[in-house]
Amino acid sequence: MxxxxxxxxxxxxxxxxxxxxxxxxxxxxxxxxxxxxxxxxxxxxxxxxxxxxxxxxxxxxxxxxxxxxxxxxxxxxxxxxxxxxxxxxxxxxxxxxxxxxxxxxxxxxxxxxxxxxxxxxxxxxxxxxxxxxxxxxxxxxxxxxxxxxxxxxxxxxVLADLRAYALGTGTTTELVDDTHVTITRAFDAPRHLLWRAHTEPELLRRWLLGPDGWEMTVCENDLVVGGSFRNAWAPVGDTAGEAFGFEGENLVIDPERRMVTTERLTGAPFPANVNDLQFDEADGVTLMTLRITYPDQVQRDTVLATGMTDGMEASYARLEREVLTATA
Incomplete structure (x- = not known):
């Protein structure tokens, strides 16, 4: 500080x-x-x-x-x-x-x-x-x-050289307090490409998969304030696991800069969390910051215990390898 x-x-x-x-x-x-x-x-x-x-x-x-x-x-x-x-x-x-x-x-x-x-x-x-x-x-x-x-x-x-400060460190997760988590990841790409990768269904389907062996079966988003979204995944072949999905509402849409949504596991009885996703670019490097607000500490700890950070890093590595390089 x-x-x-x-x-x-x-x-x-x-x-x-x-x-x-x-x-x-x-x-x-x-x-x-x-x-x-x-x-x-x-x-x-x-x-x-x-x-x-x-x-x-x-x-x-x-x-x-x-x-x-x-x-x-x-x-x-x-x-x-x-x-x-x-x-x-x-x-x-x-x-x-x-x-x-x-x-x-x-x-x-x-x-x-x-x-x-x-x-x-x-x-x-x-x-x-x-x-x-x-x-x-x-x-x-x-x-x-x-x-x-x-x-x-x-x-x-802001003052740091993002190439030296964040590139190569992977996905980092910080527990801010009982209900807030901050996740950061740097990409050697301009933020307009990161925005496309997070909003265009044909690109999302190529990288937002978590560990290998899964496919994205639903990718729908009415990308306006008040619009809804729904994503779903299923295991491929003999991969273990059950199909699941997330859904929510868009609260803030600031193209190429910020997207805030509610998010809940489809069919789950617990309340939604709020995801505040922001992109900041400096000298061709984009720092992605995701601030998640959970309803309570129990839900925060339950989600983190699923290995969320590792799954996100697998997806982001795929994003770099299969989308950003090909789209640049």
Missing amino acids: PTTSVHTDPETRTMTLVAEFPVPVERLWGAFADPRQLERFWGPPGFPATFTSFDLRPGGRADYRMTSPQGERFLSLWRISEVDEPHRIVFEDLFSTEDGAVDEAMPASETVLSFEPAGEGSRVTVRTSFSSDEDLDRMLEMGMLEGYTQAFGQLDT
């Missing part, structure tokens, strides 16, 4: 986060000056930001939205007042309406981003000021403090 401190000061109505990273100041600055990199961490897991405009200069403006796994959209904008590369960015951070106007009913703040050397790396200090106690209290109630910490916890991956 790169965050070294995060705290609020009610007397000055400020919130301050300090984080250090083992990269030069110029590299750290670049993550904030490039909207495609900024999108990968400016928002906690499950609420990624999408910048629809980005004019980083005094008097410029940046518009962005954060989208929840349920498809709720939270619109915001920056009014940029100062840019001193690579040392400082100052902007008003405001909520906005669908037509791009400032939402006066929501809290307003000013944020100062300061960048400086720190040992063999660099440090960013994020200082957010509020004009009233009410605005500060409301943002704290909305989880801004935790959101900042979670968001900046993603910046290490």
